[in-house]
Amino acid sequence: MRNCLVAGIVGCTLFLGVSFSACAALMDVNRIVITSSLAGTMPPGVSLPGFLQVSEVVALNESGVDQARAGLATATGTSFPGSNPNNAIDGIAPAAFADIYHSATSSGSESLVIDFITPFKLTALSIFGRLASDAIEARDVYDVEIFNSQDVGIFSAFNQSAVNNDNVAIVRLPGAAVIPVPAALPLFASALGVLGGLGWRRKRALA
Numbered sequence: 001m002r003n004c005l006v007a008g009i010v011g012c013t014l015f016l017g018v019s020f021s022a023c024a025a026l027m028d029v030n031r032i033v034i035t036s037s038l039a040g041t042m043p044p045g046v047s048l049p050g051f052l053q054v055s056e057v058v059a060l061n062e063s064g065v066d067q068a069r070a071g072l073a074t075a076t077g078t079s080f081p082g083s084n085p086n087n088a089i090d091g092i093a094p095a096a097f098a099d100i101y102h103s104a105t106s107s108g109s110e111s112l113v114i115d116f117i118t119p120f121k122l123t124a125l126s127i128f129g130r131l132a133s134d135a136i137e138a139r140d141v142y143d144v145e146i147f148n149s150q151d152v153g154i155f156s157a158f159n160q161s162a163v164n165n166d167n168v169a170i171v172r173l174p175g176a177a178v179i180p181v182p183a184a185l186p187l188f189a190s191a192l193g194v195l196g197g198l199g200w201r202r203k204r205a206l207a
Contacts, residue, residue, distance in 0.1 A: 024173035025062070026155055028148040029122040032059065032068075032114045037141040037159045039108020046138045050106035051080075053139060055167070056093030056128040057112075061120045066091075068114050077103060077110040088112055093128035094167035100130055119149040125171040129162030138163050144171055 034057070038049035059068040073085040082098035092099055103110040129140025140162040146155040160169040 024123060024175040026122040026146060026173055028119045028154070029059070029146055030116055030119045030149045031147040031151070032057065032125070033111050033145045033147070034114075034127060035111045035143045036103075036108050036139070037143045038139060039106075043138070047136065048106040049139050050108040051139050052103040052108075052110055052112060052142075053097075053100055053130045053136075054088045054112050054127060054142075055095035055100040055130055056091070056126075057088050057114050058093070058124070058126040058128070059114070059116075059122055060124040062123050064123075067116050067120055067122075070117055072115045072117075073101070074113045074115070075101065075103065075110060076113065077105065080104050085112060089114065094131040094162075095128070096131045102130075122146070122173065125173060127160060127162060127169045127171065129167045129169070131167055137167060140167070140169070142169055 034052070034054060036050055036052040038046065041049055043049055057068045057073075058066050059071075061067055068089045069091055071089055073089045075085045079085060080098075080102035083100055083102035085101045087095070087099050088101040090099070101112050103112075125144070125146075127142055127144070130137045142160045142162070144155075144157045144160055145153055148154050155174065157171050160171055162169040
């Protein structure tokens with residue numbers, strides 16, 4: 001019975017694991033370009049929404065190593081005085097100004113570009129926004145484009161918001177599960193209930 005229960009729990013865990021984007025990945029990733037989703041818009045209560053501000057980009061390979069830390073961060077325009085594109089790959093997140101990349105203008109024409117030393121398999125991508133105590137962090141909504149070693153766009157994501165308690169946007173990559181974790185949890189509970197019932201019946205039969 002113990003082996004059956006363990007196997008059942010492992011099976012349910014593997015089933016639920018799909019919801020944690022365990023299979024999500026992009027091959028041959030060579031460059032990530034991040035721009036502001038709010039350029040040209042006027043969301044209520046957001047000051048100068050076109051500014052792009054990123055405190056950290058975390059790009060994990062299949063071994064869980066952040067490839068951005070060894071990459072090259074540049075900006076298509078000049079940075080806001082006191083900030084620097086390298087701040088977006090320094091391992092500090094979330095961070096406040098000026099330990100972030102902050103675009104020089106709010107026109108929306110500027111972008112943050114991360115180039116990697118060698119192409120790799122991207123399994124997780126997170127973008128941390130600005131840590132602030134006011135509405136300035138409400139600007140942190142991003143558009144993302146990923147390119148391969150042939151400089152061909154292989155993935156795009158829009159309106160990736162870091163406006164939350166963790167100041168982070170977690171980009172859902174291809175292959176991520178279509179079943180949300182909350183929806184899968186009842187199935188997990190039901191499976192454990194069935195396994196428990198089987199164990200009770202077997203114990204009663206042996207009594």
